[in-house]
Amino acid sequence: MSLMDIFRSLIGERDGALSTQQGFQSQPDSNGLNFYLPLPAFKALQAGQGSALEKIQLIVLNMLVEQGIAENTANGFHIGAEDIAGMDLEQAEILRLPRRLPGRFLTSISGRTGNSGFRVAITLEMPDGPASFSRKGPYLYLTSSECYWLTPAEIMGLQAWELHESLGPEQRGEAANLRLMAELQTAARSGMRIDLSHFERLDVVVPQNIGVIATRLPDGSLQLCPSLGDGSSADQLEKRWSQLDMTADGGVLRIDNRVLLLDQARMDGIRNVLANKRIPADQVNEFIATPTAFLDAALVNLEVGFSARVAGIGKLQHMDFGVLDATKNDWFALDKRPAPAAILSKLIQSPEDLQRFEEVLQAANEQGATSLSFAGEVIDISDAPTVQQELARARQNMAHVSDSEPHSEEGVLPGEDKEKVGVILKDADEINSALLRKAAAATPLVVPDWSAYAREPFPHQREGIEWMLKLMGAALQDETDDLYRLQGGLLADDMGLGKTYMSLVAVGEYLASQRAADKPQKPVLVVAPLSLLENWEDEVGKTFASIPFRDVVVLQSGRSLRDYRVKGAERESVQLASMIDNSSGMLDEQSIRYALHVGPEAGVHRLDMDRRLVLTTYQTLRDYQFSLCRIDWGMVIFDEAQNIKNPNALQTIAAKGLKADFKLLATGTPVENSLGDFWCLMHTVQPGLLGGWESFRDTWIKPILAASDEERDEVRARLGEQLRRAVGIFMLRRVKEDQLKGLPAKTILSGVEQADHGLQRYAAQLGVVMKGIQLQAYDEVLDSYRARRASAEDMRGTALAALTQLRSISLHPRLENESALYSEDGKQARQLMIESGKLEVLLQLLDEISSKREKVILFMMTKRLQRVLKFWLDQIYDLNVAVINGDTQAVATRAEDMTRKKLIAEFEAKSGFNILIMSPVAAGVGLTVIGANHVVHLERHWNPAKEAQASDRVYRIGQTKPVFIHLPAVTHPQFDSFDVHLDRLLRGKLMLKDAVVTPEAVSESEMMQSMGL
Template sequence: MSYQFVSVVGPGEVEIRLSGPTGSVPSDLWPVTAPDDLLAGVDLAQRLAAAGGAILDGDLLLVEHRTAAGLSPREARSLALPAAADVVAHVQTRGAIGRAGFGADLRWQRPTGAPVLGVERCGAFLKIGGEWRRLPDVLFEIAEAVDKLNGVAADDLAGQLAGLAALREVLPSAISDGAAEAGGLLGSMTIAIADAFSLDLKGEGDRAKLVPVLHQGGAATDTPLLDQDRQATFGDTQFNQLSAVRSVYTLGGGYYVVLSPPLRRALAEVRKVQNTSVAHKRALLANPRAFLREALGDDVEETVLEGLFRETQAYADRVLGLGLWTPRVVPWIKMPTTNWFGPDEVHQSPSTQRAADAPGGIMLGDRTVALAPDEVPVLRQQIEEALGAGRPTVPFVTGHETVDVPASYETLAALEALTTARTRPEAASKPEGTKTTPEVLLIRPNEDEVEVEGEYAPRPSPALEPPRTLATALKAHQAEGLTWFQKAWSIGRPGVLLADDMGLGKTIQGLAFLAWLREGMTSGVIARAPVLIVAPTGLLQNWRAEHDRHLKAPGLGTCTEAFGRGLAGLKRVAPDGRPSLDAEALAGSDWVLTTYETLRDYDRDFGRVRFAALLFDEAQKIKTPGVRLTDAAKAMNADFRVALTGTPVENRLSDLWCITDAVHPALLGDLKSFSSTYERSPDTDRLKKLKLSLDAWHGGRPPLLLRRLKKDRLPDLPQAHEILREAPMPEPQRLAYETAIAEARQARKSGAILEALHRLRLCSLHPDREAVGTDEAFIAASARLRLAFEALDQIAARKERALIFLGDLDMQARLVGLIQRRYALAQPPMVINGQVAGAVRQARVDRFQAGPDTFDAMILSPQAGGVGLTLTRANHVIHLARWWNPAVEDQCTGRVLRIGQTRPVSIHIPIATLPDGRPSFDQNLHALLARKRRLMHEALMPPELTEADREALFSGSVAA
């Protein structure tokens, strides 16, 4: 008996076995047992399992029905699945919607219209005449939608409409292809499903009403779900006139809108606020996500909660201090010193000069509008009249020109803050709860001009030595980092940026410094105050674990967890009705641990606390100027600020400016000037001088930036050697490459350069990734694959291990079989990509790290496997498909080149060349990445490819 795949259709999945002369073959042995004509099915099985659509278990491949329906005819044949069913779906609604008996009937017909009798359906398969046939995905989706609709309770109108909408969504493409027909209500109703909203505030004074604008949460744009007329019918009329929020709204003309259950709950909370004061409504507008989180409780998933509210541009134009970059309207008044807290942010004067006499005004984006004291009430009245009339701006004459001032509530608040600052400058120091108008914190952004500068103020400090509570011995570079922290604190720097390469221990350096501060407080040298650590959600528990690992009791003291259950215990309701936190509890803490999102949502409460130190972990989270997350971070009241990030420049130099501005305001000037100087026309020498100005010690004064690389600071780390492997393209690959070149030369449409580069990248890897044949033939067709396997042959002979990086999922699956067969591995090589869940990913890492001392290989996607993994059992890295960003590629190499590696590391780069000596795409890309990498290290040049880089790569590869 020869080998063959055998499939059995079951209710939950399809069971597939590889049957051989002696029975079923264990799935681990399929790649080394199956004959060449079945290898396509073996590789497909590996890909489906890696993507989570199937499970390899024992001798079985268990394929979900949805996955089976989505296979192409060629893929289905490779696994011996039944042939496609030659049928058409006919769907007809029955009964009256909202009543018992409503549903849909599904009948199967031949393309000729003849009915198919005696059909039995099981998931994605139909049994016709005693034989199974596979449904293509479009017909499977229709059948599933009919089943879901028919399962809705008779009294659930919203569920019936949602089910009908889902059915209507999958029908059109099938109908246009002739695969389905429809009748009944399916052709006469329009049903829109809403699961997100933004907010508008219409009207004036006590008559102002909140108006929700409906959206689809998964939509790529902020375009509202309803057109203008239907939105007015829903928001202005039905939502505010009906006493309760409904699950379904009838908007006329057979048009229905259905609210998802979480959205209905959220809008019910918004509806309750309609009968409260305008101040309460504005509190909701100022911080809608915090309001929803408080109102809906912890039973709503965080991802659902974040997606419920859409920050549209209309909302940004309306709410004071939301933090979107354009436009900013903030109060401006000239006074010598700075108070960082609150929307009443002003300069307070210790001199005898009266605040009312100081020049001042408001800032509109990049424009400063000076206002005399008697002009403020006039402008305020004009703004209020414009708001009532729905006019967007007010023309205001200042000096010899007319300025269009936005007619918005943030402008009114700015005018109020300006008046308060002039008449009662001491009001800015009052507790936030004494204000009558709730707002989020405003900041001076330093974006168009320098408005606030970080100042040096020497601080008392204990001896510059490691803290006694430190339980882990610091490495030399970590001890150097601690000393740098201590000296920066002592001389009075506002803050610093630790940008060490990944794997050098930024966390332990930060903990050691904070422990030193805490001991200084205990001894009375430093005034007692809490410290705040802000980190991404996924790293909070890691900070707790690292604290307990590296510090002895008492460490940093008692931790207040402002996240999860700990956050629930801190929640309060402010006098103005806004959700808030117990600021007194925060102020009484030893150290507080929270997320960036929580800091954003409760910025006023965190802002009331003076922190001795504020540490931002993964500080690239605040790299974007003008968004609320960044503004909230910059608005905090901290004596000393620390930013930790291994990537201070991720995409553009403004990343560096924004992070630096968060720890030492204005050190790099204003953003507009900085961008003009360094980003508009990047100059290597200028960028080198910039780096030197940031990381060089001057007269014993510690620099703002400390950045060390592993290769320089870990002398015990084995050396890494880059091995460039070149080989000419074989004839099939060369022909495919030349065809891509010819088409690229003729392309004139928009996006042609990126499309051409993508095609060149694909065929430089392999000319035909779906080719069927022997393994040797498939490898021989690609210069890069041949070079990679030559390297793997040598690695296997030495019983060492390799990581192989490429992003193509189909090629990843193909490699699994190629490697297992070539090296007769007992189990397939493991794969880590974006489709592998976190727990499975860690299990594969553990298995790889704990395996026996023999050859093994792991296949990884650059972005999914390039961070957060330690894979030091491998000492070879093969970059089979290059990524555009050298920083990402270095992160991939960093999986093996880190503390714990004991062997020399080889980095293999296979490159396909052209036989005639012209520079190939691979050679041009390698040169470009090498240049970007060098400039990234030497001059803080952004690693991401620019348009100029892409054009150079295109012209260098396509030129005749």
């Protein structure tokens, strides 16, 4: 059922007009969309009075305010046009947005791009014919009442067109005309359905900067040619300089099917290179050593400096990690619920299969059995005619098999091999045994002057800082200029030990030592999840008595990214695929289009200023990797470094390619998936320490896979200990329980009977057997899956879809029918909640916590559950429960923004009992909520490391009450339920935990393997 169907009972049928039905009214303006109620009704709704629809709409709108998307108005909310355009379907349905535009746009282009008469007329073609239109904010109007919801691409294209239409004739020069076509092309590539006529075959490019292509001539001299970064060769460009008026402030250059728009700065760069076109043979060495003696670095890009680890830029190759660990679980109780006879046509593929099955069938019939086991399946044979019918079908299938039928290569699907472009790394496959000796023998960088800091460290933090400074000293003293230079370390301290504070002290000491040695105080980069950028900003002020940085730049959308981004530049991760030289697989350095202002040619606008602290995210690192890899950083810190555990991810490759005096990886979960991810982290921070992947896999992974089930835990523990010794000083790992003796007790209670492990204990009151409509819905999914297995070819997709249903039903049997779950009062809310065994357990638990006047965090990922649970709990306990999920804004862009930290502060400020709903994804890192001492994982995360991170938001320095982590589970009366299987799979990951290995998410491939698929 779609959300449109779900909410139809609430909002009634729609015809595309602005609704006047019950609920928030909406009205577009030029900037976006206003949602409003009459002021008395709005105030009453905020006080808890109003219809169910108004209340759920208020929840959604308040969540959008928390994300920084919506703004409060006197009697409602305002959301910008671009945010409305990009809104997800669930929110759109709840807020009653009109449907998407079903038509497409047609263009009529008249005049030449070089003259002021150039014009693009856009018309709309609807399914029933042409229609005139007008735009207001995020809506396209056909009449005063018929409107449609635009996509981001449609708004982008229409805004560019409207701007061009508003220009006077004197402003419609060739550059403005071509810029319009470039923006319409971008909109079309982003999904706008628009016919651009012959311009679809024309690529309009805006060069980022001017570089130099140098060609050695037979007499030893060099011929210089400006490079425009579009992949054009020197020969192509030489033939086309005559198109330009070299005295003009701008120009247009046509090369094949590309049109390049050149502004004054680019023209100045071209003129500078062409004025110094030939370098005599006797001056070539001088030119190579000091190009600025010949060319103006303010006009021409002369600095392309990557680290010793970067070979260049090209197409990335996927690294196959293979199977690392998996066990088989019977998620769908197939052993206890025989498959229907229809599955026989899939199991019997040869005459030998048929003969063997008939023998087994005869023996089973003689014994009077109603089922038998064949080819790993238990099959229902109680209906003899159906069995014979399926056998006949199997014989018929075999008769139609042709040996000449073409087959594709095993495991290769058409179009599956998608190319990615990124920095290409040089191999660091050999183990360099000198690394450990050099690091151990080094002396610490400096002894910190603690008067420069706002507070002195705890003893364990002092130890951690000394460890960093010793490694940093070793790195700065190592003059090796290759892959195996001493580069950094992995701070793998448990959560809550102060990794941010220790890292900032290390940065302060790095800058102080550089200043004392009269060396450059290079910029410092911190890469962290978006949710932690605000925390890093706050910690700077709390750490230093006198801040040592020139300034702090948050390189993120909505903050300072726009100040350093080259105007009109695409993200670097998407702009270069067509420019790779197929013979070498690499991109010529002069053709790289940098999207950020870096290097001396950027002047005062350059990002890489000395003593600057740059805070950014892993996504920004991925999108602007060439610019960021070009900068010579002093220190690079990767916070929550498990984000670069995947060697095939662009952000991991970019992280390895960054150039720095010292790299520090910080994570409380040093390995998130078997030992392969630990190799990736160490390969990032110190190449050569553990060698290449293949030798690492043979040494550390294969012995675990080869061990028997009885031996595997012992083998894991032994290899983990050996691996810890192998990395030596390059990793510091401390756990909270050993370091913070003053913390209260932490107890983990689970409703799964077999769950006793480590700190985790079985608590019978947290487990409940499903019944009623929940049991009925659960069994219907199992029966449906069993039936589909007989005929479905794509069992992977079928299994994942069924698992999703089982997970949802385990939360609440009617969760998909959201509109039926909104109650009128607290009594009805309780009745709706106890339809789910798990939510019945939750109610009992919340009543107990409420009686103690304590606080609790409820963790879940499903937004639909977050919404309805907030709705119910507000009614039952007379609260205003805050929801912090993956969409909640992490960084404030306005003073009034409700960020995660502000919501948590309000939650903790309320005296006595209070509830906070959080997503483990949003809360897994960087947030402290010590006002709560209860955590309930209502919906468990696939990643036990993220679950532990989320739990430990309450178990940190400052917590004074005993902490309880509750894991409620709903079980099946006959066989293991979804919750039981998930707990078993996650505990299998937890078996890897020792000083090195911490568990990771259950991947989709592992899920499939655990089902035997």
